[in-house]
Amino acid sequence: MLYPAPAVLVSCGDNPDNFNLITIAWAGNICTSPAMTYISIRPSRYSYAIIKKTREFVINLTTNKLAFATDFCGVTSGRKINKFERLNLTPAKASKVSAPLIEQSPVNIECRVSEIFHLGSHDMFIAKVLSIHADERYIDKKGALHLEWSDPICFSHGKYYTLGKQVGYFGFSIKKKGKKKGH
Numbered sequence: 001m002l003y004p005a006p007a008v009l010v011s012c013g014d015n016p017d018n019f020n021l022i023t024i025a026w027a028g029n030i031c032t033s034p035a036m037t038y039i040s041i042r043p044s045r046y047s048y049a050i051i052k053k054t055r056e057f058v059i060n061l062t063t064n065k066l067a068f069a070t071d072f073c074g075v076t077s078g079r080k081i082n083k084f085e086r087l088n089l090t091p092a093k094a095s096k097v098s099a100p101l102i103e104q105s106p107v108n109i110e111c112r113v114s115e116i117f118h119l120g121s122h123d124m125f126i127a128k129v130l131s132i133h134a135d136e137r138y139i140d141k142k143g144a145l146h147l148e149w150s151d152p153i154c155f156s157h158g159k160y161y162t163l164g165k166q167v168g169y170f171g172f173s174i175k176k177k178g179k180k181k182g183h
């Protein structure tokens with residue numbers, strides 16, 4: 001019941017013959033320093049064995065434009081098809097891991113697995129973030145990332161959504177009236 005959840009495309013594999021994509025909603029930030037994240041995967045997934053063996057994966061953030069691919073990678077298995085080819089997605093070389101980045105994704109997060117917890121239906125892969133790539137189109141002149149420009153999507157109770165309107169910003173609840181943000 002913890003929704004909305006992310007809907008990310010996780011890429012895995014260590015050579016073009018076994019490159020694969022899996023859609024993951026059970027994913028999240030778990031530590032700032034060192035930067036760490038997790039994904040939870042059912043052992044029955046084709047990607048599970050790949051990630052267990054290579055201990056590497058890339059989290060690729062998704063957008064409105066990638067919504068079809070996000071769903072498709074969550075309802076088809078890499079055992080039967082090459083999802084990169086079928087979806088015309090471009091596997092790009094990562095800097096620290098052998099798993100590919102999705103070039104069309106606005107942000108790619110390279111990860112190395114540090115621990116695997118067998119929880120029940122899913123195994124939780126806890127991973128260190130080794131490198132992050134952000135598409136320059138979403139970075140302003142001051143170097144700040146505007147992920148909202150990419151039209152990101154999330155997943156809630158079986159449906160995909162884009163973001164709604166902004167209703168606040170970090171710390172706005174204690175901002176003194178009359179003073180501008182940043183003063």
Ligand SMILES: Cc1cc2nc3c(=O)[nH]c(=O)nc-3n(C[C@H](O)[C@H](O)[C@H](O)COP(=O)(O)O)c2cc1C
Pocket residue numbers: 007020021022023024025026027040041042044045046047048070071073074075076077078079122155
């Ligand atoms: C929106 C969405 C979220 C999903 N989240 C997860 C998840 O967190 N963990 C998981 O094991 N499977 C999840 N799945 C299912 C897998 O993506 C799906 O079984 C996929 O076909 C596995 O691909 P593979 O066999 O090529 O690895 C999700 C599917 C969708 C559509």
